[in-house]
Amino acid sequence: MSQPSAGPFTTRPERSGSAADAAAIRRILLAAFPTSEEAALVEALRADPAAWLDGLSLLAETPDGTPVGQALLTRCHVDGHPALTLAPCAVLPPYQRTGAGTAAIRAALQAARRRGENPMLVLGHPEYYPRFGFRPASRLGIRASVDVPDEALMALLLDAEAGPVPSGVIRYPAAFGI
Numbered sequence: 023m024s025q026p027s028a029g030p031f032t033t034r035p036e037r038s039g040s041a042a043d044a045a046a047i048r049r050i051l052l053a054a055f056p057t058s059e060e061a062a063l064v065e066a067l068r069a070d071p072a073a074w075l076d077g078l079s080l081l082a083e084t085p086d087g088t089p090v091g092q093a094l095l096t097r098c099h100v101d102g103h104p105a106l107t108l109a110p111c112a113v114l115p116p117y118q119r120t121g122a123g124t125a126a127i128r129a130a131l132q133a134a135r136r137r138g139e140n141p142m143l144v145l146g147h148p149e150y151y152p153r154f155g156f157r158p159a160s161r162l163g164i165r166a167s168v169d170v171p172d173e174a175l176m177a178l179l180l181d182a183e184a185g186p187v188p189s190g191v192i193r194y195p196a197a198f199g200i
Contacts, residue, residue, distance in 0.1 A: 031091070031122050033129035036079035043081065044068070046089040054112035063110065064094060066197035073097050073195035078106070078133055082113070082126040090114045091122035093130040098143065100164055101190025106134055108144040108151075109198075127154055131180065140180045141187055148173040163189030168200050 036043045044065075051061040067073050073096040082091035091113040098107040108130065113123045131154060134142060143159060144151050145166065156176035159165065166175050179187060194200055 031082040031084065031120075031125040033080050033082050033125050035077045035133065036081060036092075038076050043089070046081070047079070047092050050089065050092050050112050050114055051110065053114050054118075055110075060110045060112065063197055067094070067096050067195060070096075070195055070197060073197065075106075075137075077137075078130060080126050080129040080133060082122040082129070084117075090117040091126045093123070093126035095130050095134055095139075095142070096195055098195060099193040100141070100143075100188040102193075103188035104139075105188065105192070106139050106142045107192070107194060107198075108142060109146070111146075124153075131178075135180045138181070138184075140184045142178045142180055143192060144176050144178075145170060145174055146176070148176070151176050154178065159192075162187050165191055166200070167191050167193070 036047065047064060048061045051064060052058060075095065075097055078095035080093050081089045083089050093108065093111045095106045095108055098105050108127070111123055111127060131142070141162070143164065144156055156178045158172055159175045159177035160172050162177050164177055
């Protein structure tokens with residue numbers, strides 16, 4: 023594996039059906055999180071045709087092509103209307119705070135915009151995701167089906183001109199368990 027650097031990182035979609043990409047993502051998730059829950063979540067989402075959207079699992083790679091970060095977007099629904107959820111996002115520990123996560127998330131946002139998706143939701147750190155434009159989802163009338171801090175459930179309108187934004191309760195894919 024190459025040595026950590028401040029970038030530049032290239033990004034690309036996970037290759038559909040690629041055992042090598044699936045293994046690299048699993049390695050990233052197992053290293054970035056204290057349990058294997060996120061790795062199991064991604065595998066379950068990959069197996070769910072109602073949740074998995076080809077081209078919306080983005081990898082950040084070092085200049086030598088080593089995958090070091092991932093951002094995953096899957097289908098969720100807000101009051102029956104399609105939306106996307108961003109989770110999980112992970113970076114190998116030696117590459118954290120080097121721009122790999124930012125590169126993967128920005129690539130995911132671009133891919134979703136190209137597909138005409140709207141809105142995007144994330145349940146995450148309120149000090150991290152606002153840099154990408156996320157704001158409390160409650161401002162749009164979107165809420166979770168479980169009790170979460172208001173500032174941790176965030177939404178991003180990928181296309182503010184796209185018309186009415188659905189409001190209501192988020193229905194996550196079954197793999198999320200909520």
